Amino acid sequence: MGLTDPSKRLEAIPPYMFAELERKVAAKKAAGIDVISLGIGDPDTPTYPYIVEAMRDAVADPSTHHYPSNRGRAEFREAFARFYDRRFGVEIDPESEVMPAIGAKECIYNLCFAFLDPEDVALASDPGYPVYTGGPVLAGAEAVLLPLEPELGFAPDLDAIDPLAWSNARLLFLNYPNNPTGAVAPEGLFERVVELARRHDVLVVHDNAYSETTYDGYVAPSFLATPGAKEVGVEVFSLSKGFNMTGWRCAAILGNAEAINTYWRLKTNVDSGLFEAVQLAGVAALDGPREPLAEMNAVYARRRDLVVGALREIGVEVEAPKGTIYVWAPVPAGHTSTTFAELVLEQAAVVVSPGSMYGPSGEGFFRISLTTPDDRIAEAVERMREHLAA
Numbered sequence: 001m002g003l004t005d006p007s008k009r010l011e012a013i014p015p016y017m018f019a020e021l022e023r024k025v026a027a028k029k030a031a032g033i034d035v036i037s038l039g040i041g042d043p044d045t046p047t048y049p050y051i052v053e054a055m056r057d058a059v060a061d062p063s064t065h066h067y068p069s070n071r072g073r074a075e076f077r078e079a080f081a082r083f084y085d086r087r088f089g090v091e092i093d094p095e096s097e098v099m100p101a102i103g104a105k106e107c108i109y110n111l112c113f114a115f116l117d118p119e120d121v122a123l124a125s126d127p128g129y130p131v132y133t134g135g136p137v138l139a140g141a142e143a144v145l146l147p148l149e150p151e152l153g154f155a156p157d158l159d160a161i162d163p164l165a166w167s168n169a170r171l172l173f174l175n176y177p178n179n180p181t182g183a184v185a186p187e188g189l190f191e192r193v194v195e196l197a198r199r200h201d202v203l204v205v206h207d208n209a210y211s212e213t214t215y216d217g218y219v220a221p222s223f224l225a226t227p228g229a230k231e232v233g234v235e236v237f238s239l240s241k242g243f244n245m246t247g248w249r250c251a252a253i254l255g256n257a258e259a260i261n262t263y264w265r266l267k268t269n270v271d272s273g274l275f276e277a278v279q280l281a282g283v284a285a286l287d288g289p290r291e292p293l294a295e296m297n298a299v300y301a302r303r304r305d306l307v308v309g310a311l312r313e314i315g316v317e318v319e320a321p322k323g324t325i326y327v328w329a330p331v332p333a334g335h336t337s338t339t340f341a342e343l344v345l346e347q348a349a350v351v352v353s354p355g356s357m358y359g360p361s362g363e364g365f366f367r368i369s370l371t372t373p374d375d376r377i378a379e380a381v382e383r384m385r386e387h388l389a390a
């Protein structure tokens with residue numbers, strides 16, 4: 001073993017396959033070419049002012065300067081209970097059914113360490129947020145992929161899951177509205193998931209990162225609003241996307257009290273909780289007005305229409321998503337996800353994400369993020385129209 005060799009667990013994470021694409025982007029930028037990135041999903045506009053003001057007050061209050069408790073401040077848990085009641089019609093006990101997380105990413109990763117042993121399985125949507133597979137592998141367990149089927153509205157075919165995978169499974173990761181496909185939860189999916197989770201004793205983890213970012217009148221539900229969901233599952237709610245707070249690391253886990261307690265036991269060994277000033281800013285966000293979110297969604301909807309319109313003009317068959325900040329589109333015939341992303345970069349100096357970044361079932365697609373200012377999106381779309389029409 002060399003001095004700096006990584007652990008076998010880290011080595012088991014598939015190699016990063018897009019280094020070459022990143023190298024090409026860097027080379028173009030170094031050559032002075034104006035590259036427009038539609039890759040990453042990180043809101044381009046600032047956190048809403050009332051949240052920043054609450055943070056300013058909270059950070060000036062010395063009571064926030066100590067180690068936080070992993071359970072979180074009562075104000076934060078109570079604000080989540082109010083929000084879940086008002087927004088989703090879900091009753092949450094602020095004492096036992098909600099706890100802060102340092103972002104959804106932390107929460108998903110640590111849930112793997114709280115619940116998975118070697119030989120255990122986590123069932124993970126494919127394509128999906130990479131931590132659903134990286135977390136289980138780093139925990140020494142196995143991720144079994146659940147392909148999201150376009151003809152099922154990007155739901156997994158739950159009846160196709162191998163009985164052995166069911167019997168070894170301890171966690172099932174789902175995410176609607178979905179990154180990267182932009183799909184919203186197909187009717188009846190959550191009910192069926194609750195039924196199967198009960199039958200197979202699997203803890204459902206619903207990643208609710210995008211419920212506040214929806215269009216065309218669609219209102220995303222909470223998984224916890226499904227009858228029986230709290231018996232078999234938890235939901236991770238992140239303030240990152242809907243409230244433009246990606247840098248703040250503010251999220252919570254809600255639902256099954258025993259599962260949340262197990263997550264807490266793990267976390268007491270790992271981190272020291274979420275900065276209390278951030279928790280108080282989270283309270284302001286959750287209790288605050290809905291207008292800024294509606295305005296933000298109107299901006300994304302406008303950008304979405306621009307992107308979808310331009311892609312259709314160049315012959316890409318694409319559906320306008322009802323949620324998330326992404327447009328998910330099939331690559332033109334004759335291309336893989338990667339060769340198409342390279343072509344777009346070469347010809348239009350625009351970065352799109354190859355669908356295969358999100359798992360094998362993402363092959364044949366590419367993802368465009370809507371978190372770039374209007375004028376830059378318009379410019380990117382214009383370049384794609386000009387250079388890729390053929």
Ligand SMILES: Cc1ncc(COP(=O)(O)O)c(C=O)c1O
Binds near residue numbers: 106240
């Ligand atoms: C589906 C999904 N879950 C979780 C996250 C990360 O959320 P957070 O910023 O709360 O860690 C992202 C970010 O892109 C995401 O797309």
